[in-house]
Amino acid sequence: MHTWTNRVPEPRRMSGSYLALGLLYVAAMIGLAGTAAASDVNEWVAEVARFSFGVFGLIAAVRAARLPHLAPRLRQAWGAVAGCFAILVISVPVLLTVDPDGSTTANDVIHMMFVVALLIALQRFPLAPMNRRDGWKTALDAMTVLVGGSMVLWYTAVDPLLQSHRLTMDVAVSAVINPIGDLALLFSVSRALLRGANESARRPLRLLTAATLVLFLGDAVNGYLDAHQLYLHSSWQFYWWITTDALLAAAAVEQSRSRIANGFVFRPVRIGRFLPFLAVVVAHALMLDAAVKSGTFSPWGGLALGGATLSALVLFRQTLVQRESDEQALTDGLTGLANRSRFRATSYKGLAQGKRTGLHSAILVIDMNSFKEINDTLGHKSGDLVLIAFAEVLRRCVPSPGLPARLGGDEFAVVLSDLTSPQQAYDVAGRIAAALGPVAVEGRLITLAASVGVAVSAPGELTHDELVHRADLAMYKAKGLGPATRWAVWQESLEIAA
Incomplete structure (x- = not known):
């Protein structure tokens, strides 16, 4: 006879790694705020913080990449994330030694390398297999997110830059090239969320999504400041970058704590289904804002408002249809029980x-x-x-x-x-x-x-x-x-x- 022993559930405690990561982030934010008036000191504080997060994230990502129970592609993905952190670890002391003044061009080059490495990592994440129709649906939803992000980029950075007729190389990189790389990240992470991830990767993928959104929004804001010749954003940019570093490190910590064996079913990450709707909402909000700022609500403001209302009704109906379809796919047609x-x-x-x-x-x-x-x-x-x-x-x-x-x-x-x-x-x-x-x-x-x-x-x-x-x-x-x-x-x- 099989003998059972009752086990007392162990409470889920906060990891010491998470606590250390949180304290490091708070210290970095306080340090940036306290040295905002002294640009040289502020630069040093920011780069030291980024180096610290780089070391922290590199250790966690390497540990995740070596977990034997993870799928090979997932281990490869975390190996690429480790490459992101390795770029930080190597570049920060080089910049502080060779370029102590912190030229914008050098920082932008490092930033682009970081984005490319993260893009490679997202491409390596193992996603759920799909038939051709579902693959097209997922691609269209991800494209919807991409178009919404592109509208944010156009409204905040590209159009103001073109209107100012000030297309220097530094401004073009900050206002256009960086956010374009972020758009590629946005598309990749949206596709991953919509297709679904292995159970062991779902929590880390949420944190990677948050890091990608922070990086995109930060670059869009910095592009806007550059396009409007607002040069008080040096420390502001570091706030975004350090927050991104912290979220990426947290994702690596979360994956390194995973003890779920490979082979569990793939499921969409719940937040993913809302991203296309959010993109449509953002697009209409930008159109309404532009109509209000133009000083005359007629006729474009009314058309934008009507378009937003129509989109909301269509999206609501689509949500109901999708919910009904999901229920039918998971329900026995005769008894109404689960299939x-x-x-x-x-x-x-x-x-x-x-x-x-x-x-x-x-x-x-x-x-x-x-x-x-x-x-x-x-x-x-x-x-x-x-x-x-x-x-x-x-x-x-x-x-x-x-x-x-x-x-x-x-x-x-x-x-x-x-x-x-x-x-x-x-x-x-x-x-x-x-x-x-x-x-x-x-x-x-x-x-x-x-x-x-x-x-x-x-x-x-x-x-x-x-x-x-x-x-x-x-x-x-x-x-x-x-x-x-x-x-x-x-x-x-x-x-x-x-």
């Missing part, structure tokens, strides 16, 4: 979460008894009504956040997560067995009966396939006890018998 795809994804998620929180997960595999005889004697229509009635029993007996699912035919399953002990899974199996009995189907009383197999995984003990295999063995054990409803728990002896 096999959602069952599998929910199981993966529960097992990964249980590994982090120290809680158990369980799967119940359920096979209806004598269902073939019902179909043969009463017809498929009555058989469908029996399946619907059986699904209703599962809905009543499975507590939230448990998920009942129909795997196909007369085979059902239940995913249970966040269990403090295996007994909770056994209680659910007992409730299902007790609830099954006679139901009225087209004027006839039909007795619902099923065989239920239960398998429970301690935190981090089993994979989804192993858990389903054990629940299957237990279900066949219950079926061997006769046609009446029975439920059985996996035991090691079942493996020997199989």
Whole structure:
């Protein structure tokens, strides 16, 4: 008999690396603010801070790139991120030694090298496989984000620069070339968020997204200041760059803490689905702002407002259609329960979460008894009504956040997560067995009966396939006890018998 030991969930504590990173960031911000009046000192403080984040991030990224349980492409991605930090570590002392005055050109060259290395890293992230249609949808959504970002760039930097007729090399790099590189980053990170990432990379990818957005917005603001000949932005630019460095380092720390094995399902990062909508909102906001600043709201202001309203209505309708489509793709058409795809994804998620929180997960595999005889004697229509009635029993007996699912035919399953002990899974199996009995189907009383197999995984003990295999063995054990409803728990002896 398999022996269970209850484990007390360990609280998720803040990592010492995160604490050190936060303190370093606060110290850098205070140092920049305190030396803003002295440009030379301010430059030194900024470069020392960037060097510190470079060393910090380099160590974390190298550690992430060496994790054996990560997919090879993911390790390569973090190797490229380590290259970003290596650029910082090498360039900062070189700049302070060879170019102590901190020329704009030298900083811009280093910045472009940094962006290129980060772009390579984003291209190496392993993304979910997609069919041709879904690939086009993802590309179009990412292009929507790119166009929105381009409008921000045009409005804040490029157009003011063209209007000023001041196209020097330094200004062109700051106002145009840097943000164009950032647009490439924006497209790459949007594509990654929309396609979906491996479970172990989802949190780091969120932080990489935040770093990319900060970098893009910072370069756009600096381009605006350059285009308007506002030369008080030297320390302001360092605020953006240091924040980007800190977020990248945090992403590397998060990945280096990952203990989720490779092979979990790919899922879109939730924030990704909102990026195209945000891009449309930003675009219309810029048009409205330009109409107001022109001094005459008519006619362009009214047209911009109408266009914004129409876009909002279309986007809202698209959201409803997409939600309905997602639900249909993950729902069994007959019973309304989750289908096999959602069952599998929910199981993966529960097992990964249980590994982090120290809680158990369980799967119940359920096979209806004598269902073939019902179909043969009463017809498929009555058989469908029996399946619907059986699904209703599962809905009543499975507590939230448990998920009942129909795997196909007369085979059902239940995913249970966040269990403090295996007994909770056994209680659910007992409730299902007790609830099954006679139901009225087209004027006839039909007795619902099923065989239920239960398998429970301690935190981090089993994979989804192993858990389903054990629940299957237990279900066949219950079926061997006769046609009446029975439920059985996996035991090691079942493996020997199989």
